[in-house]
Amino acid sequence: MSNKVECRDVREMLERFLDGELSPQEHDRVRNELAHCQECRQQLDRLQKLRALIREVYVEEVRRVNLDAVLPGVMTRIQNQERGWKERILAWLERYQIGLVSPAAPLGVAAALAAAVIAGTLIYATSGPTEGPDVGKARVEVAADDPAAPAEAESGTMLAGAQGTAADVLVQDASANRRSAHEEKPFKRNECYVTYYQVDSGTVIVDVDPDGDAPAVVWHFEGEGSPEPGEDNRI
Amino acid sequence: MEAEDKILVQRAKEGDQAAFKELVLRYQRKVYMIVYSMISNHQEAMDKTQEVFLRVHRHLPSFEGTSSFYTWIYRIAVNICIDHYRRRKLQSYEYDDSFKHGPALQEEVFPVVSSASRETPTGRLLREELAAKIRAALDKLPPKHRQVLILRELEGLSYQEIADVVGISIGTVMSRLFHARKKMQSRLSHYVN
Structure with missing residues (x-):
């Protein structure tokens, strides 16, 4: 009861x-x-x-829900991670057919590093002579506290440019001059995202993910050949 | 299941890509369900689901098998969702209401395997309306309550497994479940009473 x-x-x-x-x-x-x-x-x-x-x-x-895209997506991202930063940046430029339309004067190293501190990561900047309307040279500075980066970041390495850009890519180790809040929180992930690209100044700022999650992505794309906001900006 | 997982995990750790792919296929729907139920957006859930398996791939060599593989993978999924919440909070990210509360199964935004065609239009409408209400009620729960409710009600994890996945005590699991259910019952009283 x-x-x-x-x-x-x-x-x-x-x-x-x-x-x-x-x-x-x-x-x-x-x-x-x-x-x-x-x-x-x-x-x-x-x-x-x-x-x-x-x-x-x-x-x-x-x-x-159709999950057919999951496995190919995972395998592509794994493959991307194994490619190294410079190849990924070039592939990203190629994917969006970003031509360096009006390469500006070389971005000063100090300015580049300052921007790297703000962005926390990588810089892609036009430099060198212009060889045509869609041609420019590029410098990629790789933050070396990313464990994935140093192996790829051989100073002075020249690469063939991405299609449409004919860019020479110079990869430099920027660790010596690097100062940022991320210093105490080394990058552990092998993910990076373009967060800023400005055709006029020829600058692409790439945010390497410090937490293994998508960073705050800011779209400030200007000029011809820029990807649309909302597109996958993952490198 | 667990025995098969162990074999696949061991093979994947040894670099067998086919075994890793098999693990992805085996768990993708469960992982997606956890992630989708926590972040309520199909596109983001697809992205985060891939991210879960990226982390699995990255950390598999250090997975020692002291816990079961599914507990481990759920923990990764939950952590990725927690990161997502934190980042969204930091960014004051505004969700698109049409995604959050609208009919998530609109085929143009939510590609589905064609089973909807077998359903009557009225039945589908009612189901979508109910689904929207349940999603809205779940979305209103604090993330820490939502995650234990999902792990219990959708994944059927035991209290101990939930405690291991989330990193809290069993007492806290019980407390969070109690509050989550109470709130859900209150918000869905029309349907459960």
Whole structure:
């Protein structure tokens, strides 16, 4: 026979009963109370309905989602990470067909490093003579506290340019001059995102992800050949 | 399942790409469900799902198998969602309401396998309306309450497993579950009473 004390105690156990987290003795106690107490049965019924509703919505929704893109996406991103920064930056430029339309005067090293401190990471800047309307040279400075970077960041390495840019890429280790809040929090991830690209000054600022999650991405793209805001900016 | 996971994990650790791919295929829907239920946006959930497997790939060599693989992968998923919340809070990121509360299954924004065609238009409308209400109720929960509720109700994890995944005590799991359910019952009283 149900009584108020037993009813109150059992109510407190109903969730664990539903979740299968009771001892055999507690389980029997709840079952016994449920056989006699309508209020306890109603509360259990509410909990069961809530579970059913949540499952119905999410399980059904997710069952119908096409996840075919997940595996290729993962494998591409793994492959990208293994390519190294300079190849990834060039591939990114190529993907969006960014031509260095009006390469400006070389960006000073001091300014470049200052920008690196602000952005926390990489700089891609035009430099050198202009060879045509879509041609420029590029300098990529790689923050060396990214463990993935130094292996790729051989000072003075010249690369063939990305299609449409014919850019020479000079990768330099900027670690010696690097000062930023990230110093105490070394980059551990091999992800980077373009956060700023300005055709006029020929500058692309790339944010290497310090936390393994997408950084605050700021789109300030100007000029011809810039990607649309909202496009995947991942390198 | 766990025994098969162990074999696949061992092979993947040894560099067997086919084994890693098999793990992705095996867990992608579960991971997506956790992530989607926590961040309520299909595109972001797809991106974060990929990120989970990137982290798995990156850290697999150091996975010692002291916990089960699925507990480990859920922990990664939950941590990525927590990072997402934090970053969104920092950015005061505004969610697009049409994504958050609208019919998420609009096929143009949410590509689906074609099962919807078997459903009547009225049935579909009702289901989508209910789904929107449940998503809205879940979205209003604090993230720490939402995550334990999802891990329990959708993934069926035990209290101990939830405690391991989230990094809290079993008592805290029970407390958060209690509050989460209470709030959900209150917000969905029309449907559960």
